[in-house]
Amino acid sequence: MFRHRSLIICLALLGVLFLNAAAEAQKSMTVQVREGQLRATPSHFGKITAKTYYGDQVTVLEEKGDWKRVSVEDGKGQGWMHGSALTSKRTVLKAGRSRAGTSVSQDEIALAGKGFSEEVEKEYRKNNANLDYAWINRMETIVISPRQMENFIEDGRLVLRNEGGRP
Amino acid sequence: MxxxxxxxxxxxxxxxxxxxxxxxxxxxxxxxxxxxxxxxxxxxxxxxxxxxxxxxxxxLEDFTPEQEYYIGRTVGAVVLTKYGPLNDDRANTYLNTMGQALARVSDMPELFAGYHFLVLDSDDINAFATPGGHVFITRGLIRCCRTEDELAAVVAHEIGHVQLQHGMSAIKKARRTEALSVLVREGAKSFGTKEIAQLNDIFGGVITDITNTMINNGYSRSYEYQADAAALSIMKRMNYNPRALPDMLNVMAKQIKPGGTDFAKTHPLPQNRIAALKKNDQFVGETETPDVRKNRFMKAVGHLL
Known part of the structure; x- marks a missing residue:
C-alpha cells in the first residue's frame, strides 16, 4: 500500500517537471523596460513593428541567441525583443496593468511595482532642495538616432558583435 | 505515516x-x-x-527595474551636486553615441529607461554609474584618454558596473529587508501615512548607502576587477582595441594624485589593475586604433584635454 502511494507521488512530481518543461516552450514573460520595441529582425537596428510597455505580458514564440520573438497578448503584434527587456519573474511589475486571462492572483498584482516612485522622489526632493535634478532630466533627453549610431559604427570601422542572431 | x-x-x-x-x-x-x-x-x-x-x-522579491531607475535618478542628482555637469553638446553627444553603442553589446543592453551619459566639469579623475543607467565621467578622467578606444575602455568599465548591478549591492542588507517588508505591507493595502513616511526614510537610507560607497569609500576591489573584465569583453565585441584599457590605466597612473579623494581613494591602483588584466591574459584580439577614430576623438573632446 505504502509502496503504491510512493509511486503515485513520484509520478505526480515527475509530472510537475514535465509540465514546467512544456511551459518553457511557450513561456509568458513580462516587459521590464518603460518602453520596449518589437522589431522585425533580432537586432537593435531592426524595423520597429510595435511597442510594448512596462508590465505588459508577452508570449515567447522563438529564441535566437539573446533575442526572443514574442507576441503581445492583446494581439498588438509580434516581433523580436532583447532578453534583457523581459523578465520571467511572476510578480507583475506595475499595478493596474494586468489583463483578464493572465494567471496572476490579486495578491501578486497588489505587491507590484509601487514603492520607490515619482512620489517618493518628489518627497525626497522637498527635503533636499540642493540636489540637481535638472541635469538628470536633461541627460535623459539626449537621444541618439539609429542613423547616428550606424554612422558612428561604420565610420569608425567598428562592429556590433554579440548583438545576437543578426544575419 | x-x-x-x-x-x-x-x-x-x-x-x-x-x-x-x-x-x-x-x-x-x-x-x-x-x-x-x-x-x-x-x-x-x-x-x-x-x-x-x-x-x-x-x-525573495527584489526591487523592480522601475524602483532601480528612481534610485538611480537621485544617486545621479547627488553626484551632480558634488561635481557639476559640463554643458558641452559636442562632447556629450559624442559620449552618448559611443556609450549607446557599447551598451548595445553589453550583457544588459536594455534598462528601464536606457543608458544616459554626461561629462562632469571637474579635474578629479572620477566616474560613476547609477543603477538607473546614468553614467558620469569627469574631464579629469577624459584627460587620461589619448584615443577613442581608451575612452571606450572607461565607458565600458562603467557599463560593466551597471550590468553587474554593483550599485544596488551597496544597499545594506538590513535596509533591503526593511524596504521589502514595507513593500509587502503596501501590497496588502494597509498602507497608511506611517508606512509612507517609513518608505521615504528607507529611500533616503538607500541613497546614502549607495552614494557613500560610490563616492566616498569605493566598491570592493574585486568589483573593480570584475568591471575591468566586463569592459574588455564589451570592447572586443565592438572591435575596440582591448589593449586601450591598460594603456589608459598607464596614463592614469602618471596623472593620479596619491591621497586624492577620487579614483586614488575609491579604486585599486592603476598598476594593480593592469597586473590583474595581464594575469588573466585578456588581450587576445588586439587591434589598431585607426586614424579615423583618433581624429574624431580629438574633434569631439580635444578641447577638454
Whole structure:
C-alpha cells in the first residue's frame, strides 16, 4: 500500500517537471523596460513593428541567441525583443496593468511595482532642495538616432558583435 | 505515516533543486496537494506548508527595474551636486553615441529607461554609474584618454558596473529587508501615512548607502576587477582595441594624485589593475586604433584635454 502511494507521488512530481518543461516552450514573460520595441529582425537596428510597455505580458514564440520573438497578448503584434527587456519573474511589475486571462492572483498584482516612485522622489526632493535634478532630466533627453549610431559604427570601422542572431 | 511524509519532503527538496526557485512555490503547491490526496499529510499540515512557502516567495522579491531607475535618478542628482555637469553638446553627444553603442553589446543592453551619459566639469579623475543607467565621467578622467578606444575602455568599465548591478549591492542588507517588508505591507493595502513616511526614510537610507560607497569609500576591489573584465569583453565585441584599457590605466597612473579623494581613494591602483588584466591574459584580439577614430576623438573632446 505504502509502496503504491510512493509511486503515485513520484509520478505526480515527475509530472510537475514535465509540465514546467512544456511551459518553457511557450513561456509568458513580462516587459521590464518603460518602453520596449518589437522589431522585425533580432537586432537593435531592426524595423520597429510595435511597442510594448512596462508590465505588459508577452508570449515567447522563438529564441535566437539573446533575442526572443514574442507576441503581445492583446494581439498588438509580434516581433523580436532583447532578453534583457523581459523578465520571467511572476510578480507583475506595475499595478493596474494586468489583463483578464493572465494567471496572476490579486495578491501578486497588489505587491507590484509601487514603492520607490515619482512620489517618493518628489518627497525626497522637498527635503533636499540642493540636489540637481535638472541635469538628470536633461541627460535623459539626449537621444541618439539609429542613423547616428550606424554612422558612428561604420565610420569608425567598428562592429556590433554579440548583438545576437543578426544575419 | 511520518516516514511517508518525510519521504515526500525529501522528494520535494530534490525537485526544488532541479527546477529552481521560481517553480518552487508551484511545486510546493502541487506536492502538498498530492500529499493531502494520498493521505501522507493532513489538510492542516498542507495549509501551513502552502502559507510558509508563499512567505518565502515574497521575501525573495527584489526591487523592480522601475524602483532601480528612481534610485538611480537621485544617486545621479547627488553626484551632480558634488561635481557639476559640463554643458558641452559636442562632447556629450559624442559620449552618448559611443556609450549607446557599447551598451548595445553589453550583457544588459536594455534598462528601464536606457543608458544616459554626461561629462562632469571637474579635474578629479572620477566616474560613476547609477543603477538607473546614468553614467558620469569627469574631464579629469577624459584627460587620461589619448584615443577613442581608451575612452571606450572607461565607458565600458562603467557599463560593466551597471550590468553587474554593483550599485544596488551597496544597499545594506538590513535596509533591503526593511524596504521589502514595507513593500509587502503596501501590497496588502494597509498602507497608511506611517508606512509612507517609513518608505521615504528607507529611500533616503538607500541613497546614502549607495552614494557613500560610490563616492566616498569605493566598491570592493574585486568589483573593480570584475568591471575591468566586463569592459574588455564589451570592447572586443565592438572591435575596440582591448589593449586601450591598460594603456589608459598607464596614463592614469602618471596623472593620479596619491591621497586624492577620487579614483586614488575609491579604486585599486592603476598598476594593480593592469597586473590583474595581464594575469588573466585578456588581450587576445588586439587591434589598431585607426586614424579615423583618433581624429574624431580629438574633434569631439580635444578641447577638454
Amino acid at each position: 511520518k516516514k511517508q511524509f518525510r519521504k515526500s519532503l525529501t522528494m520535494l527538496m530534490m525537485l526544488a533543486a532541479m527546477t529552481g526557485c521560481a517553480a518552487m512555490e508551484q511545486a510546493t503547491t502541487v506536492a502538498t496537494v498530492v500529499g493531502e490526496a494520498t493521505g501522507t499529510i493532513s489538510r492542516q499540515q498542507g495549509e501551513s506548508i502552502r502559507k510558509s512557502s508563499k512567505a518565502v516567495a515574497k521575501s
